[in-house]
Amino acid sequence: MSLRALPALLLRDLRLAVRHGGESLMPLFFLFAVLILVPLGVGPGPNLLATIAPGMIWVAALLASLLALENLFRPDFEDGTLEQWWLGHLPVTGLVMTRLLSHWLITGLPVILFAPLAAQMLYLPDQALGVLMLSLLIGTPILSLIGGLAAALTLGTNRGSVLLSILVFPLVVPVLIFATGAVAAAADGFSPRAHLGLLAALLVLALTLVPLAVTAALRLNIE
Amino acid sequence: MSLRALPALLLRDLRLAVRHGGESLMPLFFLFAVLILVPLGVGPGPNLLATIAPGMIWVAALLASLLALENLFRPDFEDGTLEQWWLGHLPVTGLVMTRLLSHWLITGLPVILFAPLAAQMLYLPDQALGVLMLSLLIGTPILSLIGGLAAALTLGTNRGSVLLSILVFPLVVPVLIFATGAVAAAADGFSPRAHLGLLAALLVLALTLVPLAVTAALRLNIE
């Protein structure tokens, strides 16, 4: 079982994301849509914007992650690429983790990289920026993991997206609450430790459980 | 050229949306995501919420509309259903308008129907609710029309979603500005006439031009 398949898959996924474009720029697009639309709709008061900034940036990250989920396994499922994973000579759980990694690289990372700019534009207080970045760094992989599980579970049904949203939403809300809670605490001068610790625990939990669950779900749905 | 194709198409589109689920619940999902997340991020001060309410509801409508665009023509394009439109015995522009209508029914209408609830939850002043509904009623069809045009134009490219957003976004931002402007005016006790008039003019313009342009764009892209 050679591990060379993993970098090959990662490279191809990223190349497809760049080529297809949609996925690779969507997160940034959402971030900027939020950055532009919210002040437009809300009015440009710095105080107002500052209070809603973490929530808005997190909503952008969530939307970006959610949006790319339909494309996480379905195209491969439909064009017969996914069934090639089970021919026996490939490390399937490794492939699953690679795929989830590429999902995070495409949807999570850009939001993290552009978060400082977004924070600036929404007048987020400086002392909260570090915590915002940290919360995104811990939290967005959780989004990718939970979303990946939902995508794998709903692959075989034709009722994909609703079920997917219904599955994802309750799992994701706590992440969002802890993350924005951490940023709000930091902005108000309190310690964000407790919130971030909770987030980190969630991440560890998801990292250990999800890849196996996804593998099993895919295996079942491919039939 | 029989017009019986149009109700048949509309029925099938709605049935697919219900069956597939994703599209039909996405708008509400966004609306409630916004309704739940924004107060979480902002804190539940009625005044603050009231000022951002129209902007938030409109952003939800916009995102819902945008999200469903990738599925407006592409599945039909890929499974060969779309090329059946051009066999010569079907009223293609009528089909296009039917498809756009179903997009609006799926993405615009639910937001309108749930806007009163959302307005209540965000403490929007009562005198602004009517104008909000009116702005949604005039504005969301414009979103569907413009989005449909962008979807049709980008159908043949392999760079679907980014290009689509780039085409849609600048055209849609004015709609958002005028619509939220109208609601803000009403909330402050001024007349929203001017803004709503502008919106209505945009709608009439889009209604006359877009179906023809979409037909032409599809025709070319099908090659």
Added chain:
Amino acid sequence: MIWKTIKVGFHRLGSAPSFYRFSTVVSPWLWAGFALCSVIGVYYALYVVPPDYQQSDSFRILYVHVPSAWQAMAGYVVMSILAAIALIWRIRLTEIMAMMCAPIGAAFTAICLATGSIWGRPMWGTWWEWDARLTSMLVLLFIYLGIMGLYAAFDDKRKGARVACILVLVGLVNIPIIHFSVEWWTTLHQGKTIRIFGESSMHYSMMPPLIWMTIGVKLMFGAALLDRARNELLTQDRRKGWVRKILSNKGD
């Protein structure tokens, strides 16, 4: 009848090698004309015209702002005409020329937006405001960019050009909106003050540089258009014999 003439004319000129020769000869003259007009225009604009009694010297921005604004819009109209011809008669040359109008028009739109914004700072105290004229001009820039992006996204350039031509024609509705926005809605932006024909509310001494610059910008548009169209033709026909022949004939 007249349509037929246009069609035949385009077809005759539209043969790739003959357009290539035509543009090679004509474009340098257009560039020369542009250089002349703009040198005269800028000299008048900065040295000769007296300061405005209201706006002092800041009004000199007008001589780049207004010609660029006009050309951004005129360029769009030209592009639309070419696009209509391309869609009706499927003449390749007009497809290419229409597509090549977009980057040039976008450049002038950008100049107009940038200079307008710079001018707005001292005059209105703000760089930007969401008023109808400004918004519609920004939309024009995005339409130009959208056309360029759409054209670039197709493997088959002819198909891409025709699809983008549809967008060109749809976007045409924005042009009257830009022009009449100051009359239809109350805006920050100044109303119609300049008339080439009839009574202009602008002082006559301020007119000459505007005219020079306007003509110069138009010549430049034509020159850049010919250059770009020629390049695009070469790119599309790179595998064809006539391009190979040009390659071996000239050292270039």
Added chain:
Amino acid sequence: MIPELEYAVYVWSSYGIFAVVVAWQILQPVLYRRRLMAELREEQALQSGEYDDPNP
């Protein structure tokens, strides 16, 4: 030589932007043409009439 206008920064930056953008409109076709010609000549030198598959 350069007039010391009131609002000089605004006026000069406007003219500067104009000059830069126009210069790009002149240069872009020239540069593009040069690159294209080089590419074509290379292609011709390779004498591969078809543009693909160096070693079948």
Added chain:
Amino acid sequence: MSLLLEARDVTFRRQGDRVFKPLDVELAAGNAVVVLGPNGCGKTTLLRLLAGILQPAEGAISRHAATAFLGHASALKAELTCRENLEFLRAFHGTPGISASRALSRTGLTGLGLRPARALSAGQKRRLGLASLLVSPRPIWLLDEPYASLDDAGGELVDELLAEHLAEGGAVALSTHQRKPKLASPAGELWVQRAPLEEPA
């Protein structure tokens, strides 16, 4: 014999180059034409041109009757059941023919009416495509590789359907590779040839 479809000197261009050498096609009532040629020569492109899906770059096509086109993708919605698919197409094309149930049984799909189209085998999908021709009768049939993925019984089914359609005054053009239609009066053959690169004058 009335002419249902007539094409003169048609060809299509991709990226400005002809796909195949210009061709004449005539389909009269009761006539069948087999479109032949190696992979990638342009058979599918020709059939799509004749159907009106593509517009010819050169030449002219006139169709004097309603047209049905069955491509590689059979224009079926994977999420809908076989019956729903057929019922939609029956209403959509405006000329209702036999009922969905009868079309299903005619094409050997009895009992699969409630199955989503996604869960059909390759051959069953092709059969459902054939059924969609029956629920909405149109005189001109343009079929792209109708025999592909079908078993022997399926091939005979296609031949029978063709014979019936021709007997009713319809016309057929179909592309095929391995199996040719076995009909009472042999079908005309049309060879599609790739076009060489052109030079401007």
Added chain:
Amino acid sequence: MSLLLEARDVTFRRQGDRVFKPLDVELAAGNAVVVLGPNGCGKTTLLRLLAGILQPAEGAISRHAATAFLGHASALKAELTCRENLEFLRAFHGTPGISASRALSRTGLTGLGLRPARALSAGQKRRLGLASLLVSPRPIWLLDEPYASLDDAGGELVDELLAEHLAEGGAVALSTHQRKPKLASPAGELWVQRAPLEEPA
């Protein structure tokens, strides 16, 4: 002759019902088996079982070598070029064979390396699928209707590839309808039969 793949009494169940009557399959090095049966009898299902994509509801399968499976959908990415597709598969399956360029020219796709897979004709797509077998050699080939949509030259190409693969000690199981492989030593035949509905005891 070593046994590469062995299946005993395998079948698959959908919604609790057997898809086909339990079967034995043996693939030895140098052996070819043709899987036959009418549409919907379960040929594709059987091949996917043998490949390990599906897990048998009954019986046992043991594979003693790396496996390649080529289905109706050729596992190609429409947005990538032919060459990129092949290069990915070459790296992905971990056993690099001949280069992408040589595979392209071997399958008659010379000159299409830079074309996105989406813009291929039906037969060209199938050929690209065949090329993907060559860039990553694996002893067991499981091919679902490899002849479909191919022209005569394409059919001969498949036969040649099969002969070479068998000569190198590989094994093949393939399903087919119209054309059967023409090989030096005739291939074994395996008829798949639908299972009757079971009644609880």
